[in-house]
Amino acid sequence: MNFRQFAFNNVFRNKRTYAAYFLSSAFSVMIFFIYSVIAFHPEMQEGMVVNLASQAMKIAQWIVYVFSFFFILYSVSAFLKTRQHEFGVLMMQGMSHRQMNRLVFLENMIIGIASIIVGIVVGLVMAKVGLVVGGNMMDVQLSYYIAPKALTLTGGSFFVLFIVISFLTQFMIGKSKVIQLLQGTNKPKPEPKASLLLSLLAAILLGGGYFLAATANAGTIGILMLPVIVMTIIGSYFLFTQLSVFIINLIKKNRNFFWRRTNLITISDLAYRMKDNARMFFMVCIVSTVAFCAVGSLASFGVLGKQTELSYPFQISYLSKEDNKRASEHLDRIEADFKNANAIYEKVTTTVLYQTSKQSESGVSLLSASEYNKLAALLHIDPIQLKGTDAMVMPHNFEYKKILGAGKRDITLKESGIKLRSIGVAEGPVISQGMGSNWVIISDEVVEKIQGSSKKGIITGYRLDAWEDAKDVGQHVNEELKSWYEAHAEDREANPSFGFTSLADLLAMQNQMYSIMMFSALLVGAVFFIASGSFLYFRLYTDLEQDKERYKAIGKIGLKDKELSKIATTQLLLLFFIPIIVAIIHSVFAFMALQSLMDLSIAGQAFKVLGGFTVAQIIYFMAIRWRYMKHLREALH
Amino acid sequence: MEMLKVNKLVKTYEGKVATPVLKGINLAVRQGEFVGVMGPSGSGKTTLLNMVATIDSPSSGEVIINGMNPHTLKKDKLASFRRRELGFVFQSFNLLNTLTVEENIVLPLTLEGVSVRKMRSDARLLADRLGITPILDKRSYEISGGQMQRTAIARAIIHRPKLLLADEPTGNLDSKSSKDVMETLENINKSDGTTMMMVTHDAFAASYCDRVIFIKDGELYHEIFNTGNRQVFFQQIMDALSMMSADHSEFSTVRV
Ligand SMILES: Nc1ncnc2c1ncn2[C@@H]1O[C@H](COP(=O)(O)OP(=O)(O)OP(=O)(O)O)[C@@H](O)[C@H]1O
Ligand SMILES: [Mg+2]
Numbered sequence: 001m002n003f004r005q006f007a008f009n010n011v012f013r014n015k016r017t018y019a020a021y022f023l024s025s026a027f028s029v030m031i032f033f034i035y036s037v038i039a040f041h042p043e044m045q046e047g048m049v050v051n052l053a054s055q056a057m058k059i060a061q062w063i064v065y066v067f068s069f070f071f072i073l074y075s076v077s078a079f080l081k082t083r084q085h086e087f088g089v090l091m092m093q094g095m096s097h098r099q100m101n102r103l104v105f106l107e108n109m110i111i112g113i114a115s116i117i118v119g120i121v122v123g124l125v126m127a128k129v130g131l132v133v134g135g136n137m138m139d140v141q142l143s144y145y146i147a148p149k150a151l152t153l154t155g156g157s158f159f160v161l162f163i164v165i166s167f168l169t170q171f172m173i174g175k176s177k178v179i180q181l182l183q184g185t186n187k188p189k190p191e192p193k194a195s196l197l198l199s200l201l202a203a204i205l206l207g208g209g210y211f212l213a214a215t216a217n218a219g220t221i222g223i224l225m226l227p228v229i230v231m232t233i234i235g236s237y238f239l240f241t242q243l244s245v246f247i248i249n250l251i252k253k254n255r256n257f258f259w260r261r262t263n264l265i266t267i268s269d270l271a272y273r274m275k276d277n278a279r280m281f282f283m284v285c286i287v288s289t290v291a292f293c294a295v296g297s298l299a300s301f302g303v304l305g306k307q308t309e310l311s312y313p314f315q316i317s318y319l320s321k322e323d324n325k326r327a328s329e330h331l332d333r334i335e336a337d338f339k340n341a342n343a344i345y346e347k348v349t350t351t352v353l354y355q356t357s358k359q360s361e362s363g364v365s366l367l368s369a370s371e372y373n374k375l376a377a378l379l380h381i382d383p384i385q386l387k388g389t390d391a392m393v394m395p396h397n398f399e400y401k402k403i404l405g406a407g408k409r410d411i412t413l414k415e416s417g418i419k420l421r422s423i424g425v426a427e428g429p430v431i432s433q434g435m436g437s438n439w440v441i442i443s444d445e446v447v448e449k450i451q452g453s454s455k456k457g458i459i460t461g462y463r464l465d466a467w468e469d470a471k472d473v474g475q476h477v478n479e480e481l482k483s484w485y486e487a488h489a490e491d492r493e494a495n496p497s498f499g500f501t502s503l504a505d506l507l508a509m510q511n512q513m514y515s516i517m518m519f520s521a522l523l524v525g526a527v528f529f530i531a532s533g534s535f536l537y538f539r540l541y542t543d544l545e546q547d548k549e550r551y552k553a554i555g556k557i558g559l560k561d562k563e564l565s566k567i568a569t570t571q572l573l574l575l576f577f578i579p580i581i582v583a584i585i586h587s588v589f590a591f592m593a594l595q596s597l598m599d600l601s602i603a604g605q606a607f608k609v610l611g612g613f614t615v616a617q618i619i620y621f622m623a624i625r626w627r628y629m630k631h632l633r634e635a636l637h
Numbered sequence: 638m639e640m641l642k643v644n645k646l647v648k649t650y651e652g653k654v655a656t657p658v659l660k661g662i663n664l665a666v667r668q669g670e671f672v673g674v675m676g677p678s679g680s681g682k683t684t685l686l687n688m689v690a691t692i693d694s695p696s697s698g699e700v701i702i703n704g705m706n707p708h709t710l711k712k713d714k715l716a717s718f719r720r721r722e723l724g725f726v727f728q729s730f731n732l733l734n735t736l737t738v739e740e741n742i743v744l745p746l747t748l749e750g751v752s753v754r755k756m757r758s759d760a761r762l763l764a765d766r767l768g769i770t771p772i773l774d775k776r777s778y779e780i781s782g783g784q785m786q787r788t789a790i791a792r793a794i795i796h797r798p799k800l801l802l803a804d805e806p807t808g809n810l811d812s813k814s815s816k817d818v819m820e821t822l823e824n825i826n827k828s829d830g831t832t833m834m835m836v837t838h839d840a841f842a843a844s845y846c847d848r849v850i851f852i853k854d855g856e857l858y859h860e861i862f863n864t865g866n867r868q869v870f871f872q873q874i875m876d877a878l879s880m881m882s883a884d885h886s887e888f889s890t891v892r893v
Contacts, residue, residue: 014735089731093745094720096713179693
């Protein structure tokens with residue numbers, strides 16, 4: 001047995017100790033690899049949206065990388081701590097610090113290289129799934145192809161990561177005395193002192209942060225975001241290190257509760273390890289909150305689809321300006337498409353007038369009240385009455401509604417010199433987004449007066465119940481429009497003589513973007529979630545030997561199997577769910593802040609995400625409990 | 638020639654109340670001598686041994702081993718000092734359970750970079766001498782307490798240390814195994830000339846020593862020399878122990 005063999009033996013014979021560390025490393029490698037495979041896939045390099053997705057993947061990939069770095073660093077230090085006793089024995093045998101550093105370096109590199117290999121090999125299989133799922137979500141066909149660059153990037157960057165981490169380990173073993181190392185983890189750390197002041201500070205910071213988040217609106221959210229995040233992080237830290245100890249001390253004073261049955265053991269244990277636990281709680285809580293919020297906010301963008309629908313009351317719209325000579329040809333085409341799709345629709349035509357506002361020097365689109373009422377009737381919106389120079393503004397899309405609400409203003413029309421008095425915001429839009437902007441509804445009298453001085457446009461709207469049928473309708477017109485824009489990309493002044501919008505087309509693009517972001521967020525969320533799970537696993541593993549000893553001792557006093565199970569389960573429950581519950585509360589307030597940016601409720605989406613994570617945590621809890629109880633029972637019998 | 642010299646050694650554990658555990662111990666051990674340390678539980682025997690073994694550092698006073706004060710050495714020097722001069726048998730074995738018995742035994746040699754062939758042959762010889770050859774390939778948690786103890790002894794002497802320190806090496810053994818272990822230690826002491834210092838509660842084990850010193854409340858209390866007859870020495874030790882406990886208080890007990 002030479003030195004290198006010694007390192008090897010240490011790793012391979014002690015699989016269980018290294019398992020959590022190894023698995024979490026391999027998992028990080030695998031996720032990074034899958035991202036790379038998708039990002040570097042040749043079919044991902046073409047097309048605007050897909051290319052954007054490839055960029056998103058690359059960003060997500062490096063987030064995973066940076067996080068993996070800190071996560072693996074933490075794992076190593078937790079792992080080295082469990083081995084202090086071993087290091088003490090080795091030092092007594094005359095191992096020098098240099099040799100110890102080399103041993104740890106070697107071990108780390110063994111684990112690192114093994115996890116790179118395993119991560120990539122498993123990744124090769126999982127990439128198949130990733131490509132199919134990702135491809136489906138993004139609506140592109142991704143064949144099974146592994147870009148060589150994905151392989152080299154993953155291998156290379158994680159090799160560097162493990163070298164850096166292995167190098168950093170030598171600062172972790174520290175300069176502890178042999179006697180401290182030999183006593184190792186057996187020595188309980190003193191309970192942290194609960195200071196009333198800091199406990200109060202925790203309550204104030206969290207309360208304040210929650211209050212600000214809950215009351216934030218679209219205008220303030222930008223300024224408030226950073227302070228609220230900082231307040232919540234500091235507040236959580238003191239919540240776990242101070243307030244919790246404070247509460248435990250209160251419980252201990254209540255003998256009626258504390259001395260009842262198994263409570264004595266459960267709670268004294270909890271207090272005994274509070275210092276270690278507090279830090280772990282804090283980390284799990286923050287990491288989980290990040291995971292919940294990342295996935296949750298993206299999931300919330302799902303409601304954007306609904307908002308888009310409301311901005312396009314007519315699923316297919318066609319705008320023809322005065323100089324357009326191809327209107328009837330285009331409309332025939334569109335209607336022929338409808339016929340092919342067997343779609344039933346309602347068709348409406350309406351006339352728009354264009355003038356310029358003196359105040360803002362920008363064009364306004366004018367719609368007569370009777371035209372508005374005609375469209376409104378179709379959309380089940382109440383009609384309006386306008387007299388003289390009274391006018392109403394109308395949002396050009398659903399989100400714009402709120403912004404329009406503020407302030408009444410007068411509009412003077414440049415071409416006709418008529419001064420309009422805005423008396424409010426009209427319900428709407430009654431015309432699809434993209435058919436015009438700066439909408440103003442005017443009375444029929446004013447329309448008469450400005451007929452002569454205005455340019456005109458005719459909008460044809462098609463309304464369908466089953467709008468999915470209209471997916472391919474008007475593709476030709478759309479293509480024509482797109483190529484017109486491409487041809488006139490340089491000329492900012494030029495305007496096409498016709499316009500076309502298709503809700504189905506837009507939604508398809510939006511959905512694709514959304515799916516891509518969701519896919520990336522889910523993968524990142526998974527990494528964070530697994531990480532928080534590993535923190536818990538490390539914590540349990542660190543204490544397992546001690547727990548066995550303790551339960552053995554308690555067992556001698558006479559502890560029924562059921563009682564043992566109850567104590568252990570309660571402790572695990574607290575360990576697993578205290579940080580998660582706090583994380584869920586944090587996230588709920590984060591979603592409340594996010595809600596202020598959205599018009600439609602995101603509660604459903606948020607509930608789904610938080611529920612999903614909770615279910616995953618419960619499953620993880622059951623699995624760990626089962627294994628943990630098995631270990632304890634083995635030790636007892 | 639003095640192998641070990643302890644001068645005015647004081648150890649105080651700092652804490653809420655500073656507890657003086659060793660209150661100025663003076664001690665000299667000749668090269669090749671086998672010294673036993675006895676005393677009531679909590680009297681400071683393990684603490685003394687830990688100071689000598691460089692596991693813990695004294696509050697004041699000095700420890701001179703083979704003419705050197707290890708507590709003043711730099712970290713790396715201290716490591717090679719431990720490796721070459723010292724062997725230590727812990728009260729609680731401290732074997733590494735990732736390694737087999739044989740690997741545990743050769744551990745000090747691997748650190749030194751000795752050739753594998755030499756390590757193997759040394760380990761086999763030693764295992765034969767200690768009667769643990771059949772279990773060499775087992776992992777350390779698969780063997781009995783007595784076997785662990787002998788493995789720990791083998792690990793402590795394989796590199797032929799100048800000074801072997803043992804904390805209750807027979808504490809967990811039955812009388813037959815105790816006898817085996819003590820005979821092994823005596824054998825190593827006589828044939829290799831290794832200097833030894835052994836803490837024990839067992840008067841029978843102590844009777845193998847050349848000299849037994851008694852510690853009480855952190856101070857040297859008494860010492861007696863072996864004149865060559867083990868039976869007589871054993872009786873002297875028993876007398877000294879009962880004298881010490883009677884002196885202390887009627888009810889105090891010494892685990893004998
Ligand atoms: N880390 C420590 N901090 C404070 N006091 C300690 C510490 N270690 C030991 N002591 C105290 O020092 C005294 C001597 O301890 P030591 O372990 O040397 O006793 P011992 O003679 O070896 O006893 P035993 O025969 O039971 O092994 C004891 O009273 C013990 O309480
Ligand atoms: Mg002792």
